[in-house]
Amino acid sequence: MKRMVLLLLGALLFLSGNAAFSQLAGYYPKGGPDDGVEDVSMVQLIANPQAYDNKRVRIMGFLHLEFEGNVVYLHREDFDYVITKNALWVNIPKDMTREQMKAVNNFYVICTGRFRAGMHGHMGLNSGEMDEVTRLEVWCPRPRSDTDSLLPAPSKVR
Secondary structure (H helix, E strand, C coil), X not given: CHHHHHHHHHHHHHHHHHHHHHCCCEECCCCCCCCCCEECCHHHHHHCHHHHCCCEEEEEXXXXXXXXXXXXXXXXXXXXXXXXXXXXXXXXXXXXXXXHHHHHCCEEEEEEEEEECCCCCXXXXXXXXXXXXXXXXXXXXXXXXXXXXCCCCCCCCC
């Protein structure tokens, strides 16, 4: 009986955690699927911008928002070391609230919008621009730990 109670409690915690995680923080007023967008990596956009110019795309990257610096970076380290060519300027939607901005700032995000190859953000520092943004949501609120992985842990070399 005790085992059954623990199993039910564990299942309840697991399901409640997944439900909370499915409600991602950020800006996505439309909800539902991102119709008519192409999933691309930031590497593809930076390396071959003309192929995606003026297309609706969905990317993932590290978002940092500040005055004259609303940018999605390929990696957090690119932000830390100010590698602005590994980044795209983000035109924040006019109806995005301060609370929504706080919720996504300094997190990895899913960003859906129109890519502009010829626009490079404030002072031309970035490798393109995300315009007409319709989605900015936290992708993963924390890094995966070794226990989250389905793969076996790497063996330690002595």
